[in-house]
Amino acid sequence: MSSEFEENNKNVKIFQRILLLSLFWPLLIGILQLINQMTRNFQFVNNVTGLFTENVYEGRIQLLSGEPSWAMLHILTIGFILIRLYVLKRSKVVLLTIFIMGLLYIFSFSLYGYLVLLISIFLFFVIGRKINLKVILVASFLLITIAVLLPSIINIFGLDNYSVNRFDKFSDLASFKEIVYVDGSFFVRIVFPIIGFLEFLSNPIFGLGGGLSYLEFSKFLLLYFPDGVHFPEVYYNLYIDKTIFTPRNLFSKVLAEEGLIGGTLFIGFLYMVYKESKQSKLALFAFVLSLSIFMNFDSYATINVWMLLGLIRGGFFNEIGEKNNDGKYNVSLSNR
Incomplete structure (x- = not known):
C-alpha cells in the first residue's frame, strides 16, 4: 500500500x-x-x-x-x-x-x-x-x-x-415579480427553467425528444410570461430562431426532453455519485x-x-486511508 x-x-x-x-x-x-x-x-x-x-x-x-x-x-x-x-x-x-x-x-x-x-x-x-x-x-x-x-x-x-x-x-426592487423582470438575463435564468418543467408536465413519460425543448416554448411563454417578450434575447428565441431555446437548467432540460425515463437515469447517476461523496x-x-x-x-x-x-x-476528495464504497482503501493521494 x-x-x-x-x-x-x-x-x-x-x-x-x-x-x-x-x-x-x-x-x-x-x-x-x-x-x-x-x-x-x-x-x-x-x-x-x-x-x-x-x-x-x-x-x-x-x-x-x-x-x-x-x-x-x-x-x-x-x-x-x-x-x-x-x-x-x-x-x-x-x-x-x-x-x-x-x-x-x-x-x-x-x-x-x-x-x-x-x-x-x-x-x-x-x-x-x-x-x-x-x-x-x-x-x-x-x-x-x-x-x-x-x-x-x-x-x-x-x-x-x-x-x-x-x-x-x-x-x-419590491417584489418577486420585479426580480424576474429586472433584466433579460435574470428573466431567462428564472423563467426558461420553469418553461422546461411545464414542458415536462405536458410530456411526462418520454419528453419532447433530445434537443426539442423549443417545440412548446412559444406556447408556455405567451401563456404565462408574455411581459418578457420585450427582452431582446427572449424576442430572438420567440420570433427569430426558436430552435436555440434551452431551459438553462440541466434538470429541467433532461425532464423536458427525455421525460421520466431520461430523468430517472440522470438522477440515478447523480445518486451513485452522492453515495461516494x-x-x-x-x-x-x-x-x-x-x-x-x-x-x-x-x-x-x-x-x-x-x-x-x-x-x-475516484476518491480525490477523501481522507487518506478511508475506504471507498467498493471496500478498497483510498490511496490516490499522499501528504508526504
Missing part, C-alpha cells in the same frame, strides 16, 4: 503542475481585466481577449472565456480543486493561485457566480444535515461582501458596466457545487463539472 501512495503522490504532483500551468494565461488576462474594470487604463486587454474569443465584454472579467458566467464556472470548480491540493501539499504557489482566483471571483460583480456558491452552501446544509462553522463563515462573508463591500467599491471607483448596474436595480465533507461540497452548476447551466459540455464528479468517484 505504501508503494501505491508513492506512485499516486507523483501523479498528484503532475496533476497540480499541469493545472497551474493551464491557469497562467487565463489568470494573467483576468488580472488585467480586473485592473481595466477598476481604472479603465488597460483598454488593450480587450484586444488581447479578442485573440481567444469572439465575444469580448468590455469592463468585465471573463478570463479567456466567451462568457463571464463561464469564467465564474472555471473559477469555482478549478478553485475548489486547488483548495483540495493545498490541503494536501501546502504549496505556496497553489495558495497564491487560490487568492488570485478568489479576488477575481469577488470583484467580478457576477450575481450568477455568487448565486451558484450560495446555492451550493444551502444544499450542503440540506443534504449534509450538519452545521459546519467554516461553511457558515464563508456564506456570511459572501453575503456581507455582496450587500456592503461591493456597493461601496462601486461608488468609490464610479464603476459602470452591465454587472455593476444590477446592484442599483436590485436596491429598488458522503466519504468526506470536501467530496460532499464538490457534489453540491456540481448540482448548483447544473441548476444554472443546461449544457452537457460543462467539462469542469464532469471532472468534479469524476474526482469524487
Whole structure:
C-alpha cells in the first residue's frame, strides 16, 4: 500500500503542475481585466481577449472565456480543486493561485457566480444535515461582501458596466415579480427553467425528444410570461430562431426532453455519485457545487463539472486511508 501512495503522490504532483500551468494565461488576462474594470487604463486587454474569443465584454472579467458566467464556472470548480491540493501539499504557489482566483471571483460583480456558491452552501446544509462553522463563515462573508463591500467599491471607483448596474436595480426592487423582470438575463435564468418543467408536465413519460425543448416554448411563454417578450434575447428565441431555446437548467432540460425515463437515469447517476461523496465533507461540497452548476447551466459540455464528479468517484476528495464504497482503501493521494 505504501508503494501505491508513492506512485499516486507523483501523479498528484503532475496533476497540480499541469493545472497551474493551464491557469497562467487565463489568470494573467483576468488580472488585467480586473485592473481595466477598476481604472479603465488597460483598454488593450480587450484586444488581447479578442485573440481567444469572439465575444469580448468590455469592463468585465471573463478570463479567456466567451462568457463571464463561464469564467465564474472555471473559477469555482478549478478553485475548489486547488483548495483540495493545498490541503494536501501546502504549496505556496497553489495558495497564491487560490487568492488570485478568489479576488477575481469577488470583484467580478457576477450575481450568477455568487448565486451558484450560495446555492451550493444551502444544499450542503440540506443534504449534509450538519452545521459546519467554516461553511457558515464563508456564506456570511459572501453575503456581507455582496450587500456592503461591493456597493461601496462601486461608488468609490464610479464603476459602470452591465454587472455593476444590477446592484442599483436590485436596491429598488419590491417584489418577486420585479426580480424576474429586472433584466433579460435574470428573466431567462428564472423563467426558461420553469418553461422546461411545464414542458415536462405536458410530456411526462418520454419528453419532447433530445434537443426539442423549443417545440412548446412559444406556447408556455405567451401563456404565462408574455411581459418578457420585450427582452431582446427572449424576442430572438420567440420570433427569430426558436430552435436555440434551452431551459438553462440541466434538470429541467433532461425532464423536458427525455421525460421520466431520461430523468430517472440522470438522477440515478447523480445518486451513485452522492453515495461516494458522503466519504468526506470536501467530496460532499464538490457534489453540491456540481448540482448548483447544473441548476444554472443546461449544457452537457460543462467539462469542469464532469471532472468534479469524476474526482469524487475516484476518491480525490477523501481522507487518506478511508475506504471507498467498493471496500478498497483510498490511496490516490499522499501528504508526504
